[in-house]
Amino acid sequence: xxxxxxxxxxxxxxxxxxxxxxxxxxxxxxxxxxxxxxxxxxxxxxxxxxxxxxxxxxxxxxxxxxxxxxxxxxxxxxxxxxxxxxxxxxxxxxxxxxxxxxxxxxxxxxxxxxxxxxxxxxxxxxxxxxxxxxxxxxxxxxxxxxxxxxxxxxxxxxxxxxxxxxxxxxxxxxxxxxxxxxxxxxxxxxxxxxxxxxxxxxxxxxxxxxxxxxxxxxxxxxxxxxxxxxxxxxxxxxxxxxxxxxxxxxxxxxxxxxxxxxxxxxxxxxxxxxxxxxxxxxxxxxxxxxxxxxxxxxxxxxxxxxxxxxxxxxxxxxxxxxxxxxxxxxxxxxxxxxxxxxxxxxxxxxxxxxxxxxxxxxxxxxxxxxxxxxxxxxxxxxxxxxxxxxxxxxxxxxxxxxxxxxxxxxxxxxxxxxxxxxxxxxxxxxxxxxxxxxxxxxxxxxxxxxxxxxxxxxxxxxxxxxxxxxxxxxxxxxxxxxxxx
Numbered sequence: 001x002x003x004x005x006x007x008x009x010x011x012x013x014x015x016x017x018x019x020x021x022x023x024x025x026x027x028x029x030x031x032x033x034x035x036x037x038x039x040x041x042x043x044x045x046x047x048x049x050x051x052x053x054x055x056x057x058x059x060x061x062x063x064x065x066x067x068x069x070x071x072x073x074x075x076x077x078x079x080x081x082x083x084x085x086x087x088x089x090x091x092x093x094x095x096x097x098x099x100x101x102x103x104x105x106x107x108x109x110x111x112x113x114x115x116x117x118x119x120x121x122x123x124x125x126x127x128x129x130x131x132x133x134x135x136x137x138x139x140x141x142x143x144x145x146x147x148x149x150x151x152x153x154x155x156x157x158x159x160x161x162x163x164x165x166x167x168x169x170x171x172x173x174x175x176x177x178x179x180x181x182x183x184x185x186x187x188x189x190x191x192x193x194x195x196x197x198x199x200x201x202x203x204x205x206x207x208x209x210x211x212x213x214x215x216x217x218x219x220x221x222x223x224x225x226x227x228x229x230x231x232x233x234x235x236x237x238x239x240x241x242x243x244x245x246x247x248x249x250x251x252x253x254x255x256x257x258x259x260x261x262x263x264x265x266x267x268x269x270x271x272x273x274x275x276x277x278x279x280x281x282x283x284x285x286x287x288x289x290x291x292x293x294x295x296x297x298x299x300x301x302x303x304x305x306x307x308x309x310x311x312x313x314x315x316x317x318x319x320x321x322x323x324x325x326x327x328x329x330x331x332x333x334x335x336x337x338x339x340x341x342x343x344x345x346x347x348x349x350x351x352x353x354x355x356x357x358x359x360x361x362x363x364x365x366x367x368x369x370x371x372x373x374x375x376x377x378x379x380x381x382x383x384x385x386x387x388x389x390x391x392x393x394x395x396x397x398x399x400x401x402x403x404x405x406x407x408x409x410x411x412x413x414x415x416x417x418x419x420x421x422x423x424x425x426x427x428x429x430x431x432x433x434x435x436x437x438x439x440x441x442x443x444x445x446x447x448x449x450x451x452x453x454x455x456x457x458x459x460x461x462x463x464x465x466x467x468x469x470x471x472x473x474x475x476x477x478x479x480x481x482x483x484x485x
Contacts, residue, residue, distance in 0.1 A: 069204040070277070072286035077210035078203050078277050078347070079294045083270035084217055084301065085165075085344035089224065089320035090263050091306035096315050097260035099247040100307060106264050107303045114268035115295035117419035117447055121274045122287040123427050132279045133355045134272060134414060141418075141425060150418075151355075157272065157410045158352040159385060160403050163393030165345025166190045166386075172334045172341060175323075182481035184394065190342070191390040197346035198382045201354065201369040203280050206347055213343040220322060220337035221305050227325035227333070228312040243314040255461040259404070262458045265415070266407050267302055270294065272414040273351045349389075353381045397476045401466045408458030416451025420444040 070078070095103035124137060131137050138150030169190025170183050200206060232239050248257065278284055309321045318324045322333040357378060361367040366374045396402055423444045424432065432441045469475050 069202065069282060070207070070280040071282065072289040074204060074207035074210075075277055075281060075287065075290040076293045077207045077214065079270050079274070079290060080297065081206060081210040081213045081344055081347050082273050082277075082351075083268070083294065083298060084214070085340050087263075087267055087320075088217070088221065088302055088305055089309075089322055091267065091302055092309035092313065092317045092321040092324075093319040094260040094263045095306040095310040096244075096317050097249055097252055097256055099245050099249070100310065101246045102248060103264075103306055103310070104303055106261060107306060108299055110264050111268055111295060111299035111302065113443075113447055113450070114271065114415055115291055116443065117415055118271045118274055118291050118295075119288060120419040120423045120427060120444075121271050122278065122284075122291060124422050125275055125278045125287070126284055127426060129284070131275055132358065133276050134418075135355065137275060137418070137422060141421060153410045153413070154272070154355065155352055157406055157414075158348045159389045160392065160406050161348045162194060162345055162352075162386065162389035164403050165341055165348075166194060166390050167393050168345075169193070169341050172338065175334050176331050184479060184481055187390060187394060191386050193342045194346045194349060194389075195382055195386040197342055198349035198353065198386070199379065201350065201357075201378055203277055203347075203350070206343075206350065209339075209343050212339050216337055216339040216343075218301075220333050220340065221301065223329065223333045223336065224322040224325050225305070225308050225312070227329040228309055228321075231326060232312040239312070242312060243316075244311050245315075249315060254457075255464045258457045258461045259465065262404070262408060262454060262461070264302070265454055266411055268298060269407070269411045269415050270298075271419060272411065273348075276351050276354060349382055349385050352385050353378065356385075357381055395478045397478055398466050398469065401462050401469070404462040404465070405459055408454055408462055412451045412454035412458065416454065417448045418451075420448040420451065 091103075091107070094106075098106060121137075124140075125131055128136075128140060131140065134154050135147050135151040138146035138148075140146075142149070166187050167190075170186040173181075173186035173189065174183060197209070229239075232242050235241060278287055281287065305321070309324070310317055313321070313324045316324070322337070323330055325333055357369070358367050361374075361377070365371060366377060369375060369378045423440070428437060428440070430437060466475075
């Protein structure tokens with residue numbers, strides 16, 4: 001019997017929308033039983049419990065239906081919401097460090113590899129349908145320890161990303177209002193908006209907002225490219241005078257170079273939430289269409305954004321790059337980018353809440369968020385995650401570097417070395433040295449090495465940057481009204 005047939009059968013048993021669906025009951029306190037108030041006879045407690053089970057079965061059917069409405073097109077939109085945010089406008093800064101040639105090669109190369117590792121994640125999901133989140137894949141690989149360890153990685157990274165969007169919102173309000181209020185107040189407003197947008201528990205609803213998100217980021221990028229291009233053309237010497245280079249900047253250090261590379265790597269970190277998103281698909285076999293569509297869109301957007309803005313601004317490009325578009329245009333661009341900041345941020349709250357809520361209420365209909373208790377617990381969990389993310393972001397004076405460290409520690413695994421490990425353990429057919437496996441063995445081995453390199457060198461570079469900022473006195477103070485940066 002299909003899910004729709006089961007749902008229809010349950011509705012025939014009891015129509016919960018009708019006020020007459022259940023008979024009125026009265027209580028006999030002397031016997032402790034419930035009786036039907038009509039003269040047709042008595043209904044024992046066991047019969048009432050059977051009706052209750054029918055209601056619960058109907059709620060489960062409705063919940064399953066609500067959480068399996070994603071097709072491949074909506075999945076693509078949800079992945080875009082999760083993957084493409086204002087971080088794409090930090091790529092021109094990476095190009096300024098690496099140079100045009102290395103920047104373009106790195107962006108295209110990392111993008112293609114990220115699409116492949118995401119495909120591996122999808123293959124594992126199809127082979128093991130019960131894997132609903134990345135932590136479940138951790139259990140497959142490393143047992144109970146893997147499940148708990150990757151759970152911590154998963155939740156911590158998502159919470160930190162939500163906090164980063166709250167701070168980005170604070171910067172945005174500051175730019176638009178010329179720092180007209182305390183940055184903490186702006187961060188609180190941003191956190192409230194993030195909470196409100198995270199209320200819908202199903203990613204099908206998020207996909208609707210995703211169309212607004214996508215139009216917003218494309219418009220913000222186009223405005224920035226056009227504005228910087230006009231400013232460069234109007235400057236003395238025109239475009240020919242812009243100090244961009246095909247090669248890395250002079251005297252670039254290992255830390256600077258690697259931070260630039262990791263900025264590109266983290267822009268393609270959509271595999272982290274893929275298990276969660278695919279769990280809502282009604283036809284999971286269609287996932288490759290979403291992965292390739294997202295990959296092509298990301299590679300094109302990131303390469304063009306990084307190359308054009310760097311070519312128009314040169315070594316003085318700021319991050320995010322829309323700050324290089326001039327005071328007035330920056331305000332306009334930030335205003336247009338407002339949906340990106342909050343919609344892309346809120347989806348991380350939803351993913352974290354879905355994992356925690358589903359784990360706590362695994363064997364209860366509460367997990368479907370279609371009962372009063374389900375909604376109360378869902379809203380409370382959303383609020384706790386948002387508040388916790390805001391506190392961490394405001395309380396840690398080197399939050400941006402902390403986010404870089406956590407990304408180096410965690411995203412390197414979610415995107416590169418963990419998918420490669422899963423390929424060797426669950427996807428590969430036969431031995432790794434068999435002729436048919438030579439190519440994919442090489443690809444997955446390279447992916448694993450890249451992930452480990454990001455884990456080690458990325459963490460080292462981020463810690464070194466924190467130490468340098470402390471030495472130069474550039475570290476802020478917790479819960480300060482100073483302009484966020």
